[in-house]
Amino acid sequence: MIEWINLAILLLSTVLTLSFYVKSVGPAALAKKIGDKAYKRCTLYRMLSALFMTIAMVNYVLYIFYPLPLPLAERFPWSRWISILIAILIALPSGYLWFRGMKDAGLETMIVKKEHSLYGGIYEIIRHPQAVGELPFWFVIAFLLHSPFLVLYSIIWAPIFWMMSMAEERDLIIRYGKTYEDYRRDVGAFFPKRKR
Secondary structure, X not given: OHHHHHHHHHHHHHHHHHHHHHHXXXXXXXXXXXXXHHHHHHHHHHHHHHHHHHHHHHXXXXXXXXXXXXXXXXXXXXXXXXXXXXHHHHHHHHHHHXXXXXHHHHHHHOOOOOOOOOOOHHHHOEOOHHHHHHOHHXXXXXXXXXXXXXXXXXXXXXXXXXHHHHHHHHHHHHHHOHHHHHHHHHOXXXXXXXXX
């Protein structure tokens, strides 16, 4: 019974992470309706998204103690050390992108501000380095927990991070217009573009 409750909370947390994050990246559109208080509200949405993402991570850990009765092995057939090595190999490049994106974005990573400007640094190479770096960490957690089910579940985060990134871009076009459209033309969303 606990395993099904854990799965239900994981699914709900995943949906709420997406929902609140999408709301958090729409301050310019929301400001047209409610004014400048939209930025504080979007910060609240961002915090709620982070909270539900944290709950989903807790559900990952709980899954190890309460696995679903599925016709799927509870653990990988290889040694846990191999899973740890896979996790490290994923975490190193991903962690660099994630933390470099956070560094270059500064407080805007969590606090939505009207004074926000287009970022420099790694954002001159790819538009969504935090998404590219953060997404693989679901697989890192799953491999550290040595769970085939969690690795498979982690695939669901790929379209979620894509949707969150595209929602963010819609609002950035409202905020910056042609400047952001030119930036989109020149800089790849998830991979660097070849220079023309």
